[in-house]
Amino acid sequence: MALFITFEGGEGSGKSVQTRALYQKLRRFDIPAILIHEPGSTHIGEKLTRLLKWAQSTNISPLTELMLFNASRAQLVDEVIRPALKEDNVVICDRYTDSTIAYQGYGRRLDIAVIKNINDMATGMLKPDITILLDIPVNEGFARKRGQEQDRFEQEDRVFHQRVRKGYLKLAAEDTQRWLVIDATLTQEQIRKIIWKKVSSLLSK
16 A cells, blocks of 8 residues: 655654664565655755755755755655555655754744745645654754764754754644654664554554
């Protein structure tokens, strides 16, 4: 069955680990699945990723960020996500529209209503069936990434990332049917079990 699953969370929350674990579990059960990430997962998206995350000498305005993320997203939805869902795949996406609301809305303080409208235009109103939020205190998340090269967003101050975290929690509280909030300080195995319990229940329906 087609199922669209997105993962969200701040820096160091463990999204990449858990998206790969879920993908591998689905494949072990011979359930057709694809694993993608934002921005990226298309030729155009990967080019925009390098600009958005690693262009240190370029002053990118918040509004430009918003447009570039959604340019990448529009291509991803058209080229990858919708075709995969039509073929009854489970689509696992590491970040989606909620990242833009959290980072460019709550973090950069752009107008939330404007962001939602642009997100909807880019995706053609395509919404996830479930969004898994791996929630972690900002300082703890950054402690996990100590010693790693930091992209443009990771270089933002802790106040910015506190706003992002609060934004995520607010979004989750507003739509409890879609969101599954998990304490990302749990062990990787505990988190995997929580995720699989929820996903397997959706698949059984």
